[in-house]
Amino acid sequence: MRGERPSASSRYAPLAPPLKGGRFFFILLVILLASAILIGRVTLLQVIDRPFLQSQGDARTLRHEAIPAHRGMITDRNGEPLAISTPVVTLWANPQELPTDGIQLMMLAQALGMSLGDLEERIARYSTREFMYLRRQMTPEAAQRILDLRTPGVHSQQEYKRYYPAGEVVAQLLGVTNVDDIGQEGIELAYQPYLAGHPGQRRVIKDRRGRIVRELGTIRDAQPGGELTLAIDQRIQYMAYRELRAAVAENEADGGVLVMMDARTGEVLAMANYPSYNPNNRAGLDPRGLRNQALVDVFEPGSVMKPLAMSAILENEQFDRNTVVDTSPGWMRIDQFTIRDIRNYGRLSLAGILEKSSNIGMSRLTLQLDDTAIWERYNQLGFGQSPGTGFPGESTGSLNAPVRWSRSERAALSYGYGLSVSALQVASAYTAIANHGERLPPSLLRLPEPPMGIPAMQPAIADDLLDILEESVGPNSGGRRARVEGYRVAGKTGTVRKTGEGGYTADAYRSVFAGIAPVSDPRIVTVVMIDHPRAGQFYGGAVAAPVFSSVTGNALRLLDVPPDREVEDE
Structure with missing residues (x-):
């Protein structure tokens, strides 16, 4: 009825029956197990695996x-x-x-x-990479x-x-x-x-x-x-390269080399090669310019070896600098080979043999020595051996052992044929003449103090040779163009035939000059080689000697070496 109020029993819904003991404990166990798993996982991540996870996180963000x-x-x-x-x-x-x-x-x-x-x-080529x-x-x-x-x-x-x-x-x-x-x-x-x-x-x-x-x-x-x-002096190096390049161009040559050594220490003051290349821009470079010809390439040196061979001759008691040799008629036959001078020089002293560069005189003297005398001297001067600079690919040259040598081979060795040398080896050998008989090994690095020299010839003979070589660049000699104003100079020219497919060529030469200055107190030794000059002149005195004169003169002045000859005596 409208006015009736609901009874108390109808106002309250019946309560759910209480959980029985088994179900309650099952649900509680599930909750506890889930909590334990969660706590264990958190413990695993935060305690046990933390170093690994830290390293993995760092690996993705931390870099070395x-x-x-x-x-x-x-x-x-x-x-x-x-x-x-x-x-x-x-x-x-x-x-x-x-x-x-x-x-x-x-x-x-x-x-x-x-x-x-x-x-x-x-981008497409590297698309699979990072x-x-x-x-x-x-x-x-x-x-x-x-x-x-x-x-x-x-x-x-x-x-x-x-x-x-x-x-x-x-x-x-x-x-x-x-x-x-x-x-x-x-x-x-x-x-x-x-x-x-x-x-x-x-x-x-x-x-x-x-x-x-x-x-x-x-x-x-x-x-x-x-x-x-390094041992080189950049000022001298610039001059050496400039003069060498000019000489190669003027003589229409294939290339050239210049080496200058300090006659007191063996330090290499300049080492120039031409052709060359610009290391800062190597596009279109000439492969020939990559080689350090002064150290790596070798050649037959020719007459610049005569003073070195003469040192062995002078050590024989039967000869002295006043010994006279008859070079007539200007040619001789040995072992079916003909050896010639430029002309018949007649009777020459030992100094005259070097001044006139007589192959006949050197051959006749050498054939009176022991079979191995010249070889032993060249060996003492470092030929056929590594220069010891540590430069990659430096050449030892070639000096064959004196086994069953013929007379013609012994004679050829005395005037610079039958062996191969580098320009640096020649310069090092000439330091023995400049340094009273002691050869100085070359050094590409600046040395804290002069090294010990290597005895190569008797001091008196080295001094005699220095005087004789000064005469070889006298006013009327073939080496006169090597003279330096204000300084006494000693040196020797060389003109060498190049080899081809059929042996020595008739129209291809190397022009060489090796010199020492100043004679009164030697300071530098310089070797110049011009390869295959084609402009008409090919003798060492005409092609290589002027380069020596220009570079040596400028170097002596840069090094503040006092002049040892009056200018009016020129």
Whole structure:
């Protein structure tokens, strides 16, 4: 009924029956088990697996980056730089992060100086990788212009590039490094472990795109390479190269070599080669210019060997500098070979034999000696042996052992045929004449003190030869063009036939001159070789001697060597 109120029993729904004991404990067990599993998992992650998870997280964000170390500088004896490392920037990219938008790629390609097609082709080639070079060893300014485009996936890397201030002037001696700054030739290769720096390492945090978010500190500092001081004087080297290049051009020759050594220490003050190349720009270089001919190439030296052979002759008691030899009629037959002089010189003293460069005189004297006398002297002077400079590929030359030598072979050895030598070996041998009989081994590095000389001939004989060689460049001699104003000079010319397919050629020569200055107190020894002059002149006195005169005169003045001859006596 409308006015009736519901009863108490109808206002309250009946309560659910209470859980029986088994069901209650089952649900409680499930809750406790789930809680235990959750707590165990948290414990596992936070305590047991924490080091592993920490390392995995760090591996995805924490990086160890190399700190580049620059290569050691190479300088001349006066501290002038010959090879230095300059900072450059290498750009690289992750192909998988580069944009696919054509406009962005076009802007990147233009900034890199390449076509869009070339860039797309390179991206396609490295599409499955995460690294590719875009441009190596750029100047920081040029690289920054590309980085300012903010192209996704493009990154930079700091590196160093080798630069050679002297360019082609000393290229063959120094050598070069490759794009990774590792020595490939010359001094750069010989002293690679010393010159190379040791990279450092730093810890950084990077984002997923490889960008550095924060630096956490340095693990190991970079260690720069050691500095190397060469024996050469850059001023003399420039002059030597300039005069050598001019002589090669003037005589229409194939090339040339000049070596200058300090007569007191054996240090190489200049070593010039032509043709050469620019190590800073190797595009279109002449392969012939890569070789350090002064150390690596060998040739038959010809008459510049006569003073060295004469030292062995003078040590024989039956001869002295006043001995007279009849060279008539200007030719002789030995073992079915004909040996000739330019003309019939008649009777010549030992000094006259060197001054006139008589092959007949040298042959007749040599054939009166023991079979091995000349060979032994050449061996004492370092021929057929390594110069010991440590330069990669330096030649030992060729000096065959005196086994069953014929008379013609013994005679030919005395006037510079039948053996092969390098220009540096000849210069080192002449230091024995300049240094009272003691030969100085050549050094490409500046020495802290003069080395011990190697006895090669008697001091009195070396001094006699120095006087005789001064006469060989007298006003009326074939070597007169080697004279230097204000200085007494000693030296010997050489003109050597080159060999071809059928033996010695009739119209191809090497012009050689080896000299010492000043005679009163020898300071430098210089050897010049011009290969195959074609302009008409080919004698050593006409082609190589003027180069010696110009370079030696300038070098003596640069070294502040006082003149030892009055100018009016010229």
